[in-house]
Amino acid sequence: MMSCTFTLANLTDINFTQPGSYCPAQSDGGCWPPTKLNHTATIACPPSIQGVDRSKFALRECLLTGKWDRIQYKPCFYPDVWELMNKYYVNKSPGERQAYTDVLQAVRIIEMVGLSVSFISVILSLCIFCCLKSLYCSRTKIHINLLLAILLQIVARIINYGIQMKYSQGDNRRMQKDQLAVELPKYIVLICPFIVIGLQFGISAMFMWMLCEGVHLNNVLTVSVFKNKLRTLYFHLLGWGVPFCLTLSWSIVMFFKQRDRQCWSNYNYLPYYWIIDGPRYAVMIVAFKGGAPLVPDLKAVKAAIFLLPLLGITHMLETFVTPDDQSIVLFAIYFSVTYFMSTFQGFFCSLLYCFLNTEVRETISRRLQTTQFWSRWKSCLRNKDRNDRERTRMESLLPQSSPSKKTHIELNDRLDGENNMTKPILQQEQLTHIVSNGQSPTIQC
Numbered sequence: 001m002m003s004c005t006f007t008l009a010n011l012t013d014i015n016f017t018q019p020g021s022y023c024p025a026q027s028d029g030g031c032w033p034p035t036k037l038n039h040t041a042t043i044a045c046p047p048s049i050q051g052v053d054r055s056k057f058a059l060r061e062c063l064l065t066g067k068w069d070r071i072q073y074k075p076c077f078y079p080d081v082w083e084l085m086n087k088y089y090v091n092k093s094p095g096e097r098q099a100y101t102d103v104l105q106a107v108r109i110i111e112m113v114g115l116s117v118s119f120i121s122v123i124l125s126l127c128i129f130c131c132l133k134s135l136y137c138s139r140t141k142i143h144i145n146l147l148l149a150i151l152l153q154i155v156a157r158i159i160n161y162g163i164q165m166k167y168s169q170g171d172n173r174r175m176q177k178d179q180l181a182v183e184l185p186k187y188i189v190l191i192c193p194f195i196v197i198g199l200q201f202g203i204s205a206m207f208m209w210m211l212c213e214g215v216h217l218n219n220v221l222t223v224s225v226f227k228n229k230l231r232t233l234y235f236h237l238l239g240w241g242v243p244f245c246l247t248l249s250w251s252i253v254m255f256f257k258q259r260d261r262q263c264w265s266n267y268n269y270l271p272y273y274w275i276i277d278g279p280r281y282a283v284m285i286v287a288f289k290g291g292a293p294l295v296p297d298l299k300a301v302k303a304a305i306f307l308l309p310l311l312g313i314t315h316m317l318e319t320f321v322t323p324d325d326q327s328i329v330l331f332a333i334y335f336s337v338t339y340f341m342s343t344f345q346g347f348f349c350s351l352l353y354c355f356l357n358t359e360v361r362e363t364i365s366r367r368l369q370t371t372q373f374w375s376r377w378k379s380c381l382r383n384k385d386r387n388d389r390e391r392t393r394m395e396s397l398l399p400q401s402s403p404s405k406k407t408h409i410e411l412n413d414r415l416d417g418e419n420n421m422t423k424p425i426l427q428q429e430q431l432t433h434i435v436s437n438g439q440s441p442t443i444q445c
Contacts, residue, residue, distance in 0.1 A: 114343025153202030
């Protein structure tokens with residue numbers, strides 16, 4: 001409990017000689033001053049990462065019984081944040097609240113696993129493309145930039161989720177006790193908007209480089225859109241320049257319109273988000289409509305089919321499909337599938353453009369054949385094959401005890417086998433020496 005101090009000059013209308021005529025001061029969820037019966041006390045909303053407007057006030061009524069009512073936090077939250085809380089938390093029973101909480105915690109685990117797998121996959125793909133210079137062409141340059149954009153948003157997501165998980169632990173317990181989340185450190189408050197900006201820049205760059213993938217596919221199959229000399233410049237302007245301008249415009253609007261919104265909570269529910277999100281849907285429309293007639297062969301069709309999930313189907317689901325009034329089962333299925341596809345996006349992209357790419361696999365195979373490790377491995381395989389052939393030949397030369405029953409001889413220890421084969425030869429030499437000296441051999445029975 002926090003320690004609270006009040007100035008008596010501000011409490012002149014309270015008769016402290018009559019204990020039942022007012023509600024005593026409390027430090028539950030804030031410093032609530034002594035308040036007259038049937039009156040409402042107000043305090044400044046404590047800062048929180050859950051979308052609290054620090055310029056508003058929390059309310060608490062002093063009942064006629066001399067006891068405090070529950071704290072009213074609704075004025076503290078932004079309308080969009082309160083709408084979500086009212087939909088998934090406030091109007092739900094305790095059992096439903098716990099069920100939604102369990103689902104969201106499980107989804108967060110899926111997110112962290114997917115981001116970790118995608119992070120490792122993207123790093124490996126970038127190392128392969130950068131180390132194998134024979135793969136460095138215009139097509140792989142687009143792949144590298146696409147992977148870099150995905151890597152940027154993965155890092156931003158991991159940092160953002162880490163901050164949320166660290167400073168939102170026990171939020172449900174605090175809400176049940178009429179307390180808000182703890183105040184964030186000042187450096188977190190300063191850097192979290194830039195983390196969001198980096199995340200949105202990475203997402204926009206990913207969409208634009210996916211468009212570059214489609215343009216390059218169109219150039220290969222039909223007519224070149226850009227000239228060869230200017231192709232790289234145009235691709236970089238489209239892939240990095242356009243997302244930078246869009247993100248900068250959206251960031252300026254957010255800094256002016258939502259400067260007091262801590263960490264820009266629920267920014268994707270604000271109308272300003274269409275400044276940066278609208279062009280992404282334009283990219284998807286161009287890719288879907290323009291890509292269909294430009295795939296005359298089977299290879300291009302397969303590439304287009306793999307590109308469609310990467311071009312933002314999950315992004316469209318997050319925007320236009322919401323399981324608001326559905327059952328908890330549909331709620332769990334929707335969020336699990338959506339976040340699985342979005343967080344494993346880097347892994348799918350690496351799998352398509354690197355790990356399953358025939359050219360990449362052949363290049364890696366040729367590179368391994370030139371290494372000393374590969375030579376030693378092949379030498380070991382050749383020695384093993386030679387030993388197996390010698391074992392088979394020796395088994396075929398050894399006599400069998402009967403036509404129907406084969407003698408099984410262990411040949412694992414080759415030294416013992418050689419000694420066994422040498423003993424009859426030594427006995428024959430000794431017998432020859434005895435006969436040559438005129439001695440008669442003695443046979444022991």
